[in-house]
Amino acid sequence: MRGDRAPAALVLEDGRVFRGAAYGAHGRTLGEVVFCTGMTGYQETLTDPSYHRQIVVQTAPQIGNTGWNDEDDESARIWVSGYVVRDPARTPSNWRSRRSLDSELARQGVVGISEVDTRTLTRHIREHGAMRAGVFSGDAVAADDVLLDEVLASPPMAGADLAGEVSTAAPYVVEAKGERRFRVAALDLGIKSNTPRQMTARGLEVHVLPSSSSLDDLLAVEPDGVFLSNGPGDPATTAHATALTKSVLEREIPLFGICFGNQILGRALGLGTYKMRYGHRGINIPVIDVATGRVAITAQNHGFALEGEPGQRFESPFGAAQISHYCPNDDTVEGVRCADVPAFSVQYHPEAAAGPHDAAPLFDEFVTLMEKKSR
Known part of the structure; x- marks a missing residue:
């Protein structure tokens, strides 16, 4: 884990825990964990209202290379509940980039986690299905059973009127x-x-x-x-x-x-x-x-x-x-x-x-x- 990032944990409702480093805002967030296979277009994904109340796992190993611009938003804000990536870009590089993905997530209060083995996580979701989950970072990280209780108390996606x-x-x-x-x-x-x-x-x-x-x-x-x-x-x-x-x-x-x-x-x-x-x-x-x-x-x-x-x-x-x-x-x-x-x-x-x-x-x-x- 990079020394400049606080610890973070992704906790699934079946008890599986993935450790990593904080990415974006620090704190806690709850939602349905799902994976997205797109290798490009992460800004469109994050601002798509269809992802409301979902924790999105990016299967592409490196995310954030093109930073964040002011033209590609699909709505007025980021809608995902949380964000999970493996290897966040250290320095964005694109002629339209205005800031880093990490800083935009933090600015909009979106709690994320990086340095997660997203291949293993994706296979777990494929085998066991999309499920409730929580991302916890910084001071929000606690004992696994305490975090799992928070996840199990959250509402499921089935029956959600959003x-x-x-x-x-x-x-x-x-x-x-x-x-x-x-x-x-x-x-x-x-x-x-x-x-x-x-x-x-x-x-x-x-x-x-x-x-x-x-x-x-x-x-x-x-x-x-x-x-x-x-x-x-x-x-x-x-x-x-x-x-x-x-x-x-x-x-x-x-x-x-x-x-x-x-x-x-x-x-x-x-x-x-x-x-x-x-x-x-x-x-x-x-x-x-x-x-x-x-x-x-x-x-x-x-x-x-x-x-x-x-x-x-x-x-x-x-x-x-x-x-x-x-x-x-x-x-x-x-x-x-x-x-x-x-x-x-x-x-x-x-x-x-x-x-x-x-x-x-x-x-x-x-x-x-x-x-x-x-x-």
Whole structure:
């Protein structure tokens, strides 16, 4: 352990303890420990609201090489509960860097731990599943049994209703680039900054609405399309968003959802959801489009998924629908498409700023849906 860093401990709910050095702020933090396989894009990961109340383990061995800039944030703050890395960069080097990752974590009060064997930790999570955990550093480090009691007293992710905690408090508008083609009402369940950016580049005026918005609030925008964003928590808690989605489908307003939005559309169509063993988190996850057989490499962050089989066709309250995409690694449902109403969704992130960008054309498909509806 480097002599200039205070001791730290990562304590898992099954009693496993990983020792290391303090990184970022000193203190204690609790959350669900998960791993992210992305080798780049740590700033986007940290500021993605979908990671709210999660302790993120980076599987890439060295983190922080490019420091922290003022352009790549996906929201106004870091949302992860805690951060676990193996070998933090001693000196960041990038022409856009304004400060080190360590200093930004400390500035925002994010408790982290470094010098952890993240390969062993990742294998442990793969074998035993994502679980509650705590990071403790400096004066917060105590006897293992005391720290374990704190972890066991923390709430689990299953049953967690978190979208309201990350959603905007008030509506706001992101203007279209150039001539406005259509107006979109985007339900903010944890939206990332690059999502409106992708839509406005296609001539869409985006009205971002709080997750608590009513149907009247949504219709007041007079939207040509509705967007359901990514977000954190258990989709089984989204009774309001699911009911709102059903109302949109009844009115046959073109609808597009990503990640959490995919799960909400699926639930509105009658599908169930379940908690995955350790989830998909990274920027290298393959997805197959059932209709074309085409493979896309995608960015993902989800610990819950829709029930269903690849290519499965089913009847919903809104007509025929199909499981449109799946992950060949484990057959996880990665997309849903309606045949009788203009709605589709995917489990991954077509707006991923850190890449890959294979799925970016899905925003064009959303535009096409609105074009067809307007004819």
